Amino acid sequence: TVGLGNRLSSTLWDNDSGLRAANYYDEQVINYDGNLEQRDLCDLIVSDSKPGWDHIKTLLFEGRAIIIPSNGKLKYLLDTDRLPGMLYSFPNNILEDTLQLETGNTEKPINTIRAEFPDRENDYKVVPCKITTDDIGSDPERPENISLTSVVRKSEASRILHSRLEE
Numbered sequence: 001t002v003g004l005g006n007r008l009s010s011t012l013w014d015n016d017s018g019l020r021a022a023n024y025y026d027e028q029v030i031n032y033d034g035n036l037e038q039r040d041l042c043d044l045i046v047s048d049s050k051p052g053w054d055h056i057k058t059l060l061f062e063g064r065a066i067i068i069p070s071n072g073k074l075k076y077l078l079d080t081d082r083l084p085g086m087l088y089s090f091p092n093n094i095l096e097d098t099l100q101l102e103t104g105n106t107e108k109p110i111n112t113i114r115a116e117f118p119d120r121e122n123d124y125k126v127v128p129c130k131i132t133t134d135d136i137g138s139d140p141e142r143p144e145n146i147s148l149t150s151v152v153r154k155s156e157a158s159r160i161l162h163s164r165l166e167e
Helices: 015-026 054-061 154-165
Strands: 029-030 036-038 065-070 071-078 112-119 125-132 143-147
Touching: 015 071, 054 065, 112 154, 125 154, 143 154
Parallel strands: 112 143
Antiparallel strands: 029 036, 065 071, 112 125
């Protein structure tokens, strides 16, 4: 009855795709400490005023997903490893030698990703985190900066940053 709920009927939602996504996000994965944890824990604090779709786009980016219209419904699609043909949200799944990109930019690719996220272990204070490629050596940092709003665990932020750096 509030926000986007008054504009989008629940009958528009493809429940099967939502259930598949929920099962994927609930899977147990090994974190950076070697312990098992839930893959994705969405814990969003909405503390700023912006259009509802902007919040949704942020959540889709952080969840590596997209919503598309399909057969009169809104379908939630995940970008998971080794899912051929899923090129919507991240280019991780482009099959080798099937797509070529040429640009005039001769700069080297990013080798560092810096992010900030509201850390649950620190009362949701926004904290920084950073990863670099293994082969950075003495190269200067070529960073990309991102902000994560629904990620509240360092381990999950780390997974997202590693995935982003591998693109």
